[in-house]
Amino acid sequence: MIEFSHVYKTYPGPTHALRDVELRVEKGEFVFLTGPSGAGKTTLFKMLSAYDKVTSGQIMVAGFDLTKIQEYEIPIFRRKIGVVFQDFKLLKDRTIAENVAIPLMIRGDRPQSIERRVREVLDQVGLRDRAHTLPEFCSGGEQQRAAIARAIVHQPGILIADEPTGNLDPKLAEEIMDLLERLCAQGTTVFVATHDHELVKRRKKRVLSLFKGQIQEGFL
Ligand SMILES: Nc1ncnc2c1ncn2[C@@H]1O[C@H](COP(=O)(O)OP(=O)(O)O)[C@@H](O)[C@H]1O
Ligand SMILES: [Mg+2]
Numbered sequence: 673m674i675e676f677s678h679v680y681k682t683y684p685g686p687t688h689a690l691r692d693v694e695l696r697v698e699k700g701e702f703v704f705l706t707g708p709s710g711a712g713k714t715t716l717f718k719m720l721s722a723y724d725k726v727t728s729g730q731i732m733v734a735g736f737d738l739t740k741i742q743e744y745e746i747p748i749f750r751r752k753i754g755v756v757f758q759d760f761k762l763l764k765d766r767t768i769a770e771n772v773a774i775p776l777m778i779r780g781d782r783p784q785s786i787e788r789r790v791r792e793v794l795d796q797v798g799l800r801d802r803a804h805t806l807p808e809f810c811s812g813g814e815q816q817r818a819a820i821a822r823a824i825v826h827q828p829g830i831l832i833a834d835e836p837t838g839n840l841d842p843k844l845a846e847e848i849m850d851l852l853e854r855l856c857a858q859g860t861t862v863f864v865a866t867h868d869h870e871l872v873k874r875r876k877k878r879v880l881s882l883f884k885g886q887i888q889e890g891f892l
Contacts, residue, residue: 754823
């Protein structure tokens with residue numbers, strides 16, 4: 673469960689990136705976060721994944737109070753979430769399988785169990801035959817699927833994706849959205865930021881819209 677209460681984020685300037693944000697996402701929900709560039713979507717996701725602190729207000733995610741979280745607790749919290757970015761952020765000198773294995777290696781899983789889990793998740797995203805390929809030899813859609821595989825390999829309850837289809841053509845974007853919907857159907861809470869209204873309209877999911885740091889709820 674994700675809950676924001678009266679969340680404000682002000683950057684030096686000052687820029688009021690989030691203003692009195694209230695939202696609640698239940699376990700297993702699929703929710704879109706829309707809004708034009710500069711609306712505050714990435715800021716909201718950074719707060720939600722404990723990459724930055726709010727100026728005021730409270731955020732509860734998976735039982736953690738992110739306004740009170742201690743440095744040493746952050747890695748423990750991150751195991752509960754998976755994060756996908758627009759620009760994939762794959763390591764160029766590692767194969768797809770090696771990239772996907774990273775969260776499990778950090779966690780200290782045994783090599784055998786890492787191998788088994790990586791194979792399973794690559795099957796799930798349809799990348800079995802790309803396991804030993806370097807990212808640069810994969811298409812944009814394949815690279816984004818690898819980034820999603822890496823975000824879910826440790827089986828987080830919550831998947832946050834910030835403009836995951838921003839660099840993809842419309843057909844690949846639909847494929848990625850299909851994959852995110854399947855993950856949700858399997859029990860993962862999925863929260864996706866996008867400024868692509870057409871894509872959102874076709875999916876008929878719950879939509880939270882940000883405009884100048886303020887939230888409005890509705891179905892597009
Ligand atoms: N690190 C930062 N320092 C100062 N201003 C920032 C920073 N990050 C974002 N902003 C500002 O906050 C506002 C919201 O940005 P952002 O969350 O990136 O929006 P979106 O993801 O919807 O495009 C913008 O006005 C942006 O310029
Ligand atoms: Mg953004």
